[in-house]
Amino acid sequence: MSAAAVVFAFASGLAIVFALLMVxxxxxxxxxxxxxxxxxxLAILSVQLAAPFIAAIQIIVYAGAILVLFLFVIMLLNLNxxxxxxxxxxxxxxxxxxxxxxxxxxxxxxTLRAPEAPVTRLASGPRVPVADEIPVLGRLLFSDYLFAFExxxxxxxxxxxGALILSKRRMD
Amino acid sequence: MNVLSGVAPMGVPPAAYLFVGTVxxxxxxxxxxxxxxxxxxxxxxxxMMNAVNLLILTYARMRGDxxxxxxxxxxxxxxxxxxxxxxxxxxxxxxxxxxxxxxKVNLLKW
Amino acid sequence: xxxxxxxxxxxAGMIALAWTILLGLYLLxxxxxxxxxxxxxxxxxGPNRVGPYGLFQTLADVPKMFLKEDVTPLYVDRLLHTVAPxxxxxxxxxxxxxxxxxxxxxxxxRTIPLVVxxxxxxxxxxxxxxxxxxxxxxxxAWASNNKYSLLGGLRxxxxxxxxxxxxxxxxxxxxxxxxxxxxxxxxxxxxAHVWNCVGQVIGxxxxxxxxxxxxxxxxxxxxEAESELVGGYHTEFSAFKFGxxxxxxxxxxxxxxxxxxxxxxxxxxxxxxTFTGNFGALLSLGVFLAKVFAWVFxxxxxRWTLPRFRYDQLMALGWKVLLPLSVLNLLAVAWWVxxxxxxx
Numbered sequence: 191m192s193a194a195a196v197v198f199a200f201a202s203g204l205a206i207v208f209a210l211l212m213v214x215x216x217x218x219x220x221x222x223x224x225x226x227x228x229x230x231x232l233a234i235l236s237v238q239l240a241a242p243f244i245a246a247i248q249i250i251v252y253a254g255a256i257l258v259l260f261l262f263v264i265m266l267l268n269l270n271x272x273x274x275x276x277x278x279x280x281x282x283x284x285x286x287x288x289x290x291x292x293x294x295x296x297x298x299x300x301t302l303r304a305p306e307a308p309v310t311r312l313a314s315g316p317r318v319p320v321a322d323e324i325p326v327l328g329r330l331l332f333s334d335y336l337f338a339f340e341x342x343x344x345x346x347x348x349x350x351x352g353a354l355i356l357s358k359r360r361m362d
Numbered sequence: 363m364n365v366l367s368g369v370a371p372m373g374v375p376p377a378a379y380l381f382v383g384t385v386x387x388x389x390x391x392x393x394x395x396x397x398x399x400x401x402x403x404x405x406x407x408x409x410m411m412n413a414v415n416l417l418i419l420t421y422a423r424m425r426g427d428x429x430x431x432x433x434x435x436x437x438x439x440x441x442x443x444x445x446x447x448x449x450x451x452x453x454x455x456x457x458x459x460x461x462x463x464x465x466k467v468n469l470l471k472w
Numbered sequence: 473x474x475x476x477x478x479x480x481x482x483x484a485g486m487i488a489l490a491w492t493i494l495l496g497l498y499l500l501x502x503x504x505x506x507x508x509x510x511x512x513x514x515x516x517x518g519p520n521r522v523g524p525y526g527l528f529q530t531l532a533d534v535p536k537m538f539l540k541e542d543v544t545p546l547y548v549d550r551l552l553h554t555v556a557p558x559x560x561x562x563x564x565x566x567x568x569x570x571x572x573x574x575x576x577x578x579x580x581x582r583t584i585p586l587v588v589x590x591x592x593x594x595x596x597x598x599x600x601x602x603x604x605x606x607x608x609x610x611x612x613a614w615a616s617n618n619k620y621s622l623l624g625g626l627r628x629x630x631x632x633x634x635x636x637x638x639x640x641x642x643x644x645x646x647x648x649x650x651x652x653x654x655x656x657x658x659x660x661x662x663x664a665h666v667w668n669c670v671g672q673v674i675g676x677x678x679x680x681x682x683x684x685x686x687x688x689x690x691x692x693x694x695x696e697a698e699s700e701l702v703g704g705y706h707t708e709f710s711a712f713k714f715g716x717x718x719x720x721x722x723x724x725x726x727x728x729x730x731x732x733x734x735x736x737x738x739x740x741x742x743x744x745x746t747f748t749g750n751f752g753a754l755l756s757l758g759v760f761l762a763k764v765f766a767w768v769f770x771x772x773x774x775r776w777t778l779p780r781f782r783y784d785q786l787m788a789l790g791w792k793v794l795l796p797l798s799v800l801n802l803l804a805v806a807w808w809v810x811x812x813x814x815x816x
Contacts, residue, residue: 192373193373194373194374195373195374198373198374198378198379202378202382205382205386206382206385206386206389209386209389209390209409210389212389212393212405212406212409213389213392213393213396213397213406218399218401218402218405219552219611219614220551220552221402221405222405223552223607223611225405225408225409226604226607228386228409228412229412232386232412232415232416235379235382235416235419236415236416236419238373238374239372239379239419239420239422239423240423241419241422241423241431241434242591242592242593243431243435243592243593243596244415244419244431244434244435244438245593246593246596246597246599246600247435247438247596248412248415248438249600249603249604250596250599250600250603251438251439251442252408252412252438252441252442253603253604254600254602254603254604254606254633255442255603255633256408256441256442256445258603258606258607258610258629258633259445259446259449260401260404260405260445260449261607261610261614262626262629263401263449263452263453264401265610265614265622265626266453267452267453267456267462269399269401269462283396286392286395286396287392287396289395290388290391290392290395290396291388293388293391294384294385294387294388294391297384297387297388298381298384298385298388301380301381301383301384301417302377302380302381302384319370319423319426320428321592322592323428323431323592324592324593324652324653326428327428327431327432327435330428330429330432331432331435334429334432335432335436338436342436342439342440345439345440345443346439346442346443348443349442349443349444349446349447350446352446352447352450353446353447353449353450354450355450356447356450356451356453356454357449357450357453357454359457
């Protein structure tokens with residue numbers, strides 16, 4: 191097993207196991223922590239896919255900001271365990287599991303058996319993997335994706351203002 | 363499923379990454395369907411988005427195209443905005459109904 | 473020796489060097505230094521029993537920390553209570569990986585820069601790990617099941633994520649002028665041009681203030697304020713777990729000082745001096761350590777001199793003063809570089 195295969199096995203095992211834990215754990219706080227570990231696994235996989243910048247952004251933004259926000263909200267609302275003693279609902283759970291397994295099987299079949307892409311690539315697009323892809327991404331961001339970049343900054347501003355307004359306590 | 367000709371070969375076959383991404387997506391769907399706490403459902407949705415990010419990065423690496431990484435960058439930023447607004451909605455919901463379980467939010471039912 | 477094997481051995485050697493400096497040299501000194509300097513500033517002797525001038529005080533403190541009884545209250549969340557100190561300690565010990573410790577060394581015909589990991593993303597790695605260490609605080613606070621801890625933990629994490637922003641944007645101005653995210657490139661740029669503390673004064677001040685806030689040092693140490701919150705987020709942790717919190721705070725201080733030196737004070741370079749050969753690399757390591765220890769002294773000096781901020785003053789400073797200033801700083805530097813006057 192090459193070093194890359196060992197790292198891949200570790201990272202993907204980590205991601206899948208902790209994703210399962212996230213779904214199975216009842217306390218929201220522990221679910222969030224399990225998801226943080228999943229994101230770490232995904233970040234390691236992103237580094238292997240020649241995208242270290244995306245890995246860093248994923249940890250900084252996703253694991254470091256969004257999930258912290260989740261934790262703050264959970265603590266603010268003082269959410270504890272899910273009320274599981276009232277209704278267990280086994281029929282719904284079984285149906286849900288069947289649906290998930292069927293859907294997952296269909297998706298797996300579709301992704302793994304997709305035909306080979308026709309041999310075309312963007313003629314002049316920037317290529318990965320490359321020794322230092324940060325300048326490449328920077329140039330892309332400010333040339334082809336400039337409109338998306340500016341629109342995204344407006345989106346983030348609107349989201350911040352919207353979140354403030356929505357969660358404001360009514361001072362009637 | 364292989365890397366396009368002319369692109370540096372990958373140490374691990376791309377099918378493995380696609381498998382991991384799809385399995386994570388399926389786990390996310392399981393969480394979204396089976397959980398009752400709105401925050402847990404939202405966490406599962408975030409997991410689904412990250413699984414899709416992994417898939418896009420794999421395809422970008424197979425094609426040797428850096429635009430895939432740009433797409434993932436924007437998806438992460440949009441997810442941040444969405445999480446902020448979604449959590450604010452949950453906070454407002456909790457203030458109004460004292461619960462965040464999706465079963466209990468059923469005033470508009472027949 | 474093949475390139476890969478050489479690379480692996482070199483990395484292992486670098487990790488050993490970095491951790492020897494951090495854990496062996498720095499931690500032993502700083503615990504003693506803090507209490508001794510505190511004594512000097514407060515006009516009292518400080519520890520002077522254990523060895524000459526109390527120099528072996530740390531050697532007495534560490535076994536005490538290991539051997540003290542680990543009191544874990546019944547009402548805490550066991551798993552999270554055990555995991556929280558580890559979550560905050562691991563980033564503190566691994567952020568040193570990107571800090572360039574000295575000029576490149578040449579061994580067996582190959583040149584290796586004195587960095588543990590010269591990754592492309594450079595300082596983004598530091599920001600990522602700082603974001604993760606916030607979890608240690610929150611989880612420690614939540615697991616303690618205690619009002620004081622929760623308040624302290626929430627305050628600490630809110631403070632850290634607020635000051636991360638201004639720190640990051642001030643650092644971006646440095647990267648714009650150096651043309652790269654890697655600290656090695658920033659240090660080389662400063663060696664070739666001028667130190668960034670001279671070229672970007674406002675950015676330097678913003679970064680230093682944010683670094684104080686990030687490491688929870690006075691005047692920003694409200695989260696662990698002994699006079700207000702009992703112990704803040706580490707109230708319920710005793711013996712070794714408290715030792716881990718303690719150690720992580722000092723390690724964070726070292727990395728903050730190291731980043732200030734690397735990004736703004738020239739790293740291992742000195743003006744008008746070039747370091748050549750392996751002996752030059754050793755000298756540059758000494759220069760770097762001298763600068764970092766000087767900044768650690770400043771950290772300690774400020775702690776025992778200034779009173780602490782109130783929480784609303786702290787948040788107002790971070791959001792209403794430092795963040796706009798850092799954005800303006802970035803704009804000014806970007807304009808300077810784009811108009812061709814500066815830059816790589």
